Amino acid sequence: MKGAELVLKVLQQQGVDTIFGYPGGAIMPIYDAIYHSTVKHYLCRHEQGGAFSAIGYARASGKVGVCLATSGPGATNLITSLADALLDSVPLVAITGQVSQAVMGTDAFQEVDVLGLSLGVTKHSFMVRDVNELAHTLQEAFRLAESGRPGPVLVDIPKDIQLAEVSEPEWPTLPTARLATSLANAAKARQLIAQAKKPIAYIGGGVQMADALPQLQAFLAESEMPSVTTLKGMGSVARANPHYLGMLGMHGTQAANLAVQQADLLICLGARFDDRVTGKLDKFAPHAKVIHVDIDPAEINKVRFADCALLGDMKQILPAISTATQCADWLAHCQQLKQQYGWRYDHPGERIFAPLMLKQLSERMPDNSVVCCDVGQHQMWVAQHMRFNSPRNHLSSGGLGTMGFGLPAAIGAKLARPQDTVIAVSGDGSFMMNVQELGTIKRFRLPVKIVIIDNQRLGMVKQWQQLFFNERYSETDLSDNPDFVALAAAFAIPGHTITRKDEVASALEAMFSWPGPYLLHVRIDEKDNVWPLVPPGAANEDMLTETN
Amino acid sequence: MQHTLNITTRNEASVVERLLQVTRYRGYQLAGLAMTPLTDRAGLQITLTVQSEKPITLLTSQLVKLYDVQQLELASADVAVLRA
Ligand SMILES: Cc1ncc(C[n+]2csc(CCOP(=O)(O)OP(=O)(O)O)c2C)c(N)n1
Numbered sequence: 001m002k003g004a005e006l007v008l009k010v011l012q013q014q015g016v017d018t019i020f021g022y023p024g025g026a027i028m029p030i031y032d033a034i035y036h037s038t039v040k041h042y043l044c045r046h047e048q049g050g051a052f053s054a055i056g057y058a059r060a061s062g063k064v065g066v067c068l069a070t071s072g073p074g075a076t077n078l079i080t081s082l083a084d085a086l087l088d089s090v091p092l093v094a095i096t097g098q099v100s101q102a103v104m105g106t107d108a109f110q111e112v113d114v115l116g117l118s119l120g121v122t123k124h125s126f127m128v129r130d131v132n133e134l135a136h137t138l139q140e141a142f143r144l145a146e147s148g149r150p151g152p153v154l155v156d157i158p159k160d161i162q163l164a165e166v167s168e169p170e171w172p173t174l175p176t177a178r179l180a181t182s183l184a185n186a187a188k189a190r191q192l193i194a195q196a197k198k199p200i201a202y203i204g205g206g207v208q209m210a211d212a213l214p215q216l217q218a219f220l221a222e223s224e225m226p227s228v229t230t231l232k233g234m235g236s237v238a239r240a241n242p243h244y245l246g247m248l249g250m251h252g253t254q255a256a257n258l259a260v261q262q263a264d265l266l267i268c269l270g271a272r273f274d275d276r277v278t279g280k281l282d283k284f285a286p287h288a289k290v291i292h293v294d295i296d297p298a299e300i301n302k303v304r305f306a307d308c309a310l311l312g313d314m315k316q317i318l319p320a321i322s323t324a325t326q327c328a329d330w331l332a333h334c335q336q337l338k339q340q341y342g343w344r345y346d347h348p349g350e351r352i353f354a355p356l357m358l359k360q361l362s363e364r365m366p367d368n369s370v371v372c373c374d375v376g377q378h379q380m381w382v383a384q385h386m387r388f389n390s391p392r393n394h395l396s397s398g399g400l401g402t403m404g405f406g407l408p409a410a411i412g413a414k415l416a417r418p419q420d421t422v423i424a425v426s427g428d429g430s431f432m433m434n435v436q437e438l439g440t441i442k443r444f445r446l447p448v449k450i451v452i453i454d455n456q457r458l459g460m461v462k463q464w465q466q467l468f469f470n471e472r473y474s475e476t477d478l479s480d481n482p483d484f485v486a487l488a489a490a491f492a493i494p495g496h497t498i499t500r501k502d503e504v505a506s507a508l509e510a511m512f513s514w515p516g517p518y519l520l521h522v523r524i525d526e527k528d529n530v531w532p533l534v535p536p537g538a539a540n541e542d543m544l545t546e547t548n
Numbered sequence: 549m550q551h552t553l554n555i556t557t558r559n560e561a562s563v564v565e566r567l568l569q570v571t572r573y574r575g576y577q578l579a580g581l582a583m584t585p586l587t588d589r590a591g592l593q594i595t596l597t598v599q600s601e602k603p604i605t606l607l608t609s610q611l612v613k614l615y616d617v618q619q620l621e622l623a624s625a626d627v628a629v630l631r632a
């Protein structure tokens with residue numbers, strides 16, 4: 001068989017049945033093999049969109065996402081998505097065609113040094129130089145993408161390798177990398193927890209990625225303490241848990257931020273002290289000792305010193321550090337913070353108040369719906385006002401904050417979980433960044449629900465201009481937006497525009513009862529802002545709210 | 549402070565580039581670099597000297613994660629300093 005056919009064989013052998021991509025000269029032999037393959041290929045309309053769909057697929061399912069692109073412009077179009085997957089630790093295998101080895105290094109047509117370009121945005125990048133190494137390299141790529149801390153891996157395959165004859169290799173079952181877990185510090189961690197008067201669990205995306213949600217609930221039950229989550233950790237704590245305080249950080253809840261600032265012990269579980277979480281680092285949780293649990297040794301002491309670190313499999317570590325706590329006063333205090341600073345949904349006037357509308361959406365959507373976000377104010381409102389029962393149901397571009405993520409991610413999520421409702425919540429700015437993926441939705445009649453929160457602005461940037469740049473609104477006006485409902489109609493997607501509060505409930509009803517894809521265009525006041533907000537350079541207790 | 553790292557890697561075309569990229573990105577200044585293929589040519593022996601006020605462990609923890617890096621040691625003078 002040819003190298004190209006072997007690529008498809010390896011994908012099958014890895015259990016891959018869904019791939020996303022876009023053809024072109026240097027990857028034509030692989031596309032020729034796809035023609036006869038049972039692996040289902042979904043044609044995106046831009047390689048960035050295809051890779052985001054693969055990311056959405058991976059994040060909604062826990063499997064490795066796979067995307068394909070041709071050499072040169074196809075491959076460079078993947079770079080943003082690779083960076084997104086790296087910063088959010090998403091298992092992704094990107095396969096790129098490359099010009100033939102005979103002309104490599106001559107500035108051949110559509111030749112770009114993709115290996116070199118990709119190094120900074122992947123866990124590893126391979127170039128296949130010998131067709132006899134093709135199968136093994138691809139297997140390694142899959143193993144690497146999902147082992148340890150997951151991430152993107154690129155495999156660049158020159159065209160002559162795709163065309164070369166190769167015999168089907170034996171399929172050695174690669175040993176699955178065993179996680180080295182050290183429980184040496186477990187006793188110390190238990191001691192710190194038992195002695196703490198004000199402990200708090202700070203939960204990131206790593207807990208769910210380790211498949212350790214049941215262990216987390218058990219830990220929080222035995223070591224009864226308040227908890228907060230990062231953007232990626234949202235949905236980790238069971239809804240029934242009374243001590244959950246919400247998201248922390250720049251747009252976190254006041255209760256979460258104040259509790260963390262007052263805590264004497266921070267138990268960081270699969271999180272990394274990102275600057276959007278900590279605010280001014282040397283004022284973050286200033287009284288707290290830190291227990292840091294992670295799978296990546298490089299995260300320990302990277303930005304915050306850990307008094308006690310445990311590395312390895314969260315599933316084993318959580319039970320090992322569980323211990324009873326003595327902190328009834330602290331629990332009561334955090335309850336009081338939660339009550340005092342609860343969300344308020346009263347809002348004057350007839351216009352739609354996005355936080356309330358998203359709360360209604362959250363209550364109305366079927367259980368286990370997947371919500372895919374874009375980036376901006378609407379993203380923060382989703383995080384603040386919608387509830388999720390697993391991080392797999394809230395796909396938001398965290399580390400890279402990439403506008404254009406939501407729509408293609410929703411396509412991938414829908415293909416990963418066809419039985420579940422998938423909703424893309426986008427902004428009028430972000431939606432336009434991968435709007436071409438409506439073509440993918442149309443072709444495959446994917447029943448994705450799209451909600452555009454339209455403030456006719458690049459709202460998040462506008463908010464910063466208002467607060468920190470003396471109201472100089474440089475290039476953030478989008479008041480000449482296209483007619484979004486007409487745009488959807490061009491892709492045979494029905495839609496509806498609403499502007500008033502009293503239209504919300506029936507509009508949601510109409511959207512969910514429609515069997516196919518649907519676009520709900522929600523006009524809001526451009527003056528609405530996201531609160532609270534920790535200004536840049538401030539400590540997390542110094543949150544700005546609407547009234548101050 | 550100056551630190552010297554002895555690194556054994558796979559003999560892959562992009563490995564030196566990758567080491568240098570991580571070194572620069574993490575904020576360590578390059579002060580020396582030597583490289584020789586191992587006798588079987590399957591690997592490389594790389595000596596990397598860097599300069600930074602940051603703790604060297606913040607760089608080594610990133611370098612040992614690289615797929616092509618097989619072994620990494622701080623040169624003995626450095627180890628003595630770390631222990632002191
Ligand atoms: C690709 C990309 N370019 C620029 C930015 C910077 N940025 C962050 S939020 C934002 C505005 C987003 O506007 P919109 O999608 O309408 O959301 P809104 O804030 O109005 O809800 C911009 C430009 C980004 N995050 N990603």
Ligand SMILES: [Mg+2]
Pocket residue numbers: 376427428429453454455456457458459
């Ligand atoms: Mg907007």
